[in-house]
Amino acid sequence: MAFRSRREKLRSILSGGTCIHPGSVYDAISIRIAEDLGFPLGMFGGSVASLAVLGDPDVTLITLTELAEQMRRMSRASALPVLVDADHGYGNALNVRRTVQELEAAGAAGLTIEDTLLPPAFGETKAQLVSLEEGVGKMKAALDGRSDPTLVIMGRTGAASISSIDDAIRRAKAYEATGVDALFFTGIKSRAELEAVVSATRLPIVLGGAPDELNAIDYLASRRVRIALQGHAPIAAATQAVYEVQKALREGTAPKALKGLPSAELTHRVMREAEVKARSADLLGLKK
Numbered sequence: 001m002a003f004r005s006r007r008e009k010l011r012s013i014l015s016g017g018t019c020i021h022p023g024s025v026y027d028a029i030s031i032r033i034a035e036d037l038g039f040p041l042g043m044f045g046g047s048v049a050s051l052a053v054l055g056d057p058d059v060t061l062i063t064l065t066e067l068a069e070q071m072r073r074m075s076r077a078s079a080l081p082v083l084v085d086a087d088h089g090y091g092n093a094l095n096v097r098r099t100v101q102e103l104e105a106a107g108a109a110g111l112t113i114e115d116t117l118l119p120p121a122f123g124e125t126k127a128q129l130v131s132l133e134e135g136v137g138k139m140k141a142a143l144d145g146r147s148d149p150t151l152v153i154m155g156r157t158g159a160a161s162i163s164s165i166d167d168a169i170r171r172a173k174a175y176e177a178t179g180v181d182a183l184f185f186t187g188i189k190s191r192a193e194l195e196a197v198v199s200a201t202r203l204p205i206v207l208g209g210a211p212d213e214l215n216a217i218d219y220l221a222s223r224r225v226r227i228a229l230q231g232h233a234p235i236a237a238a239t240q241a242v243y244e245v246q247k248a249l250r251e252g253t254a255p256k257a258l259k260g261l262p263s264a265e266l267t268h269r270v271m272r273e274a275e276v277k278a279r280s281a282d283l284l285g286l287k288k
């Protein structure tokens with residue numbers, strides 16, 4: 001299967017003894033840059049998907065089709081394995097199954113399904129969770145939707161910050177029992193909380209945003225954390241860069257006087273221009 005080796009690379013991160021930081025990726029350019037810099041994994045967050053595709057905040061307006069298409073564009077541009085934040089699976093458990101099918105076909109190496117109630121309920125200002133039973137059903141549906149057994153499926157819970165650490169553990173154990181490949185936690189606030197989770201579970205752990213005391217990568221590795229996210233600064237930096245250059249142009253700066261532009265070498269590398277040239281020479285009869 002075409003995407004198998006990417007998935008096996010993610011599996012080897014999960015079964016290894018170290019903890020890695022993934023590169024935040026959201027389009028064909030960002031994934032190639034992450035790949036060239038040597039990141040072992042790309043993280044395609046739901047928040048950056050919404051921002052890159054719709055220009056929206058993370059409010060669950062992006063559709064599965066849009067998410068999968070953006071994933072497909074990245075899979076085409078680069079062989080870097082990508083872990084996709086598939087939110088709540090875009091509906092109920094039946095939708096989760098469909099979500100897995102689409103993201104698998106789009107080339108995701110792995111994906112997370114979370115137990116947050118999305119989109120938020122009317123009148124609720126705080127995040128809520130679906131029941132543990134519904135969460136379990138979603139994990140089972142995700143596993144049922146997978147046709148390549150190397151695709152990584154992670155059960156994700158935000159219970160640590162939404163309900164309690166005990167609830168996070170209860171849910172993690174139930175998701176673990178469904179046969180998912182890893183557990184993804186957001187909202188863990190301290191080493192004590194992480195250690196409680198670690199001793200109650202056995203699967204590899206992925207941590208979403210974490211406070212400073214959870215930033216030491218060797219400590220995380222020793223606690224079975226295999227992937228630790230670092231937010232999504234690259235798309236934020238891209239926003240600033242586009243703002244600066246458009247502002248300068250709007251204010252009359254000559255294109256040649258612009259600051260902060262990439263070198264020709266970087267632009268050509270990102271475009272994989274040497275490969276395109278070689279292909280053009282072979283297929284279009286152009287000079288190399």
Ligand SMILES: O=C([O-])CC(=O)C(=O)O
Nearest residue numbers: 045046047048085208229
């Ligand atoms: O998955 C992540 O990187 C964190 C998250 O939920 C998002 O950014 O939507």
Ligand SMILES: [Mg+2]
Nearest residue numbers: 045046047085
């Ligand atoms: Mg998200």
